[in-house]
Structures are given as C-alpha cells and as structure tokens.
Amino acid sequence: MRMSAEERRDLLVAAAIRVMTRDGVARATTRAIASEAEMPLGVFHYAFHSKQELVSRVAETIAQRSKADIDAAVLSRPTDDLFQVVLGGLTAYFDHVVDHPDEHLLTYELTTAALRDPELEDVARRQYDYYLKENEQLLLAAADVFGLQFTEPVSVVSRYTLSVVDGLALNWLAWGDEDQARQVLALTARAAMGMVRPR
C-alpha cells in the first residue's frame, strides 16, 4: 500500500501508542510497533530518523489527546455551584483514569523516560505545560461564572489541583481502593472552596 511519509508517521505513532498502552514503553520495540501497524520493519527508518523521534511525537500526541478527552468530560458536568463544578472536574478526571488505567500509566512512563533522556528534555515540560494552562483556564472560567476570585495566584491553585489529581491517580494505580480515592477528591474540592472569595 503506497502512501506519503507523513501518513506513515501518523499510523506508526498511533500503532506505537497502542503498543505502549498495552505492553508498556519498555516493550515497545521498533519491530513491535511496525508489526502493530502491519508494516514491514524497513518503513520505520524511512518514516523516522530515529526511535527517539517517534517517542517524542508519541508524547506530544498523547498530551494533546488526553487533554481533549478530559476537557470534554469536565465540561459535560453539572454547574449548580462552585463546589459541584470543582468536584465534578476532579471526578471527571479520576473517572478517566479508572476507565483507562493503562493510558495514564503510559503518561507516567513517558514522563520519566523524558526526564532521563536529555534529548527528550522539553517533552516532559511541554506535557505539564498543556495540563497546567488548560486547568488554569477551567478554574478561571468556573470562578467567573459564580462571581468569585481566587485568594491565591491562579497558577498556584491550578498547580495544586493538578498535583492532587496526578498524585492520586498514580496512587490509585499502585494501591487501588477507589472509594477512598473518591473521598480524597471530595476533600480536595472542599479545600478548594477555601481558596476563593466574592469579587
């Protein structure tokens, strides 16, 4: 089947994501990826200069995709009051983790891999940049709806909520106990109420 190099790259990235999600980054060899994409191995180094280039693209794609996924979930929640909005947002994210554990495990693997590899250095930074900025926007929008403002810099509040949810997700992956994790979400949402005041 004949197609452009760019199209090949997209297919290989998609195949790589499937393999990495299913078997982990360590087992995602060039052969496994090419095989998943149903292509001969030779195409790999025609489409990509190196495996690192593929990994870099994978990380970028994953970050964009899960941001979109989560946005959609968060925005589909009830908006009675700020507490409900915040708890809904946290819950939406956590639901996504519970529904796609391997996908989130993959993001942790990619982050650590990027932090170890100088050539992927900025990949990790960009990954979190996406999340922080997006989270910040959501927080500002929510506060605006209810005529509130934050008592702390929004960037700090954004980083706080992102940290809780990111840490809790990893914690749940390793430890389990979904009910208790959801209690933590409720606790966090209530805590967030202490970080706003009427405008």
Place this chain on the structure above:
Amino acid sequence: MRMSAEERRDLLVAAAIRVMTRDGVARATTRAIASEAEMPLGVFHYAFHSKQELVSRVAETIAQRSKADIDAAVLSRPTDDLFQVVLGGLTAYFDHVVDHPDEHLLTYELTTAALRDPELEDVARRQYDYYLKENEQLLLAAADVFGLQFTEPVSVVSRYTLSVVDGLALNWLAWGDEDQARQVLALTARAAMGMVRPR
C-alpha cells in the same frame, strides 16, 4: 574476595541503586550493575535467581530507606502549632526531593515498572503501603499533641497529603519552578487546617 551470598546480594542491591539513580532503570543492565559493584558478571546469577529478584529487592530497599530519610527530616522540624508542623512536614519531604531529584525519579520509574510486570505486582502496592501507614502515624501524633482530631478518616487525610506531595514532586521534576511549588505546599497546609477540630 570471598564472602557469603547474602553479603553479595546486599552489595549488588546497593550498586544497582547507584546505577539506577544515576542512569535510570532502563540502563541498569546486569553488566552495568556487576561492574558498579566491581564483581565479575558471573556472580549475578549466583547471587540472584533472576534480574527481577534484584529489582524487587531494590524497590523494597528504596522504600524503606527513603521512609527513614524523610521521617528523620520531618521529626526535626519546629512544633509551634499544627500548621507549622504540617507545613514543616510537607516542606521536609519537598526539600528531600529538591536535594535528591534522581532518587525520587527512580521511585517513579520503579513504580511504573512494577505496575507493568505481573511478577512485581505487589512491589508497587507495598511501596505505597509504607508511605501511607507512616504518614498516617505522623498525622495522628501531630493532632494528638495539639488536642485535635480529624473531621475525616485519618487514612483519607493521609492519602490526600501523600497524593499532593507525590504529585507535586513529579510535577516539579518535570516542570520546575521551586518557588511556586512551595506556595502549593503552603496552600496544602492551610487546607489541612480545615480537616481538624478540637477534641
């Protein structure tokens, strides 16, 4: 140099930790570890049945050691009021991360590695078990000193603080901005004040 198999295992585990901390889990091959321990490669499979057995011991050792490190740091903090104690504890942990970033990156790598490998399944669980239980004890002790009790189950509060700190650590490793991270710690300590009441 003649020594018992158990002694060899300890030396190899220590060497493995050095290699993994410096170069990452992926680059910690049996050869690199044996070389770091200044032993011929042959000893490896005399001391250990497999590499997994070594990794399992490494994870166990790391968890115990960093628990001890952090306990010592936390307990050496001022104890004027509960807020200072909690903030001191969070700060002590975060200081440890800033001082030994590679060590903490390693714990994330080990966690993800364990979650991918069915044979290391319980390694990840045990890792978090250490932290959760220890954290819980510290919280109970602190509340006790000031005649307070928690408004939520202690296990949930413990998991909340652990999640914040764990998520923030990973976040800082990837993104940086230490000052902002410390603001998150302050925010968290203040939030924790809303989870206690006089007894």
Place this chain on the structure above:
DNA sequence: GGCGCTCCTGGTCAAGTGTCCAAGTCCGGC
C-alpha cells in the same frame, strides 16, 4: 588428609535490539 559444600570465574549462548542499505516498485512530468 580428604570429603563436601559454598563460593568464584570466564566464556558462551540464544534471543533480541536499533539501524542501515541495496535493490526494487511506483508514478507524475517532460
């Protein structure tokens, strides 16, 4: 002294790894 167990060593093996390449196929433009 010699038996038996533990410890030590260098080399070797099969499997897998990322990378590369020569030769071939396709197809649009001259």
Place this chain on the structure above:
DNA sequence: GCCGGACTTGGACACTTGACCAGGAGCGCC
C-alpha cells in the same frame, strides 16, 4: 516513453541483553 524522485521491502549488520555452565578455588569438618 522514460527519467527522476518518492516510496517499499527483506535482509543484514553490529551490538547488547539476561541467562547459563563447566571447572576451579577456598574452607570447615570428620
């Protein structure tokens, strides 16, 4: 028609990896 560049392919390469083993060395105990 055919030329040139983009795409395709199977096979090869140099290297690394975890695992294994035969044979030797040390040492306590009868």
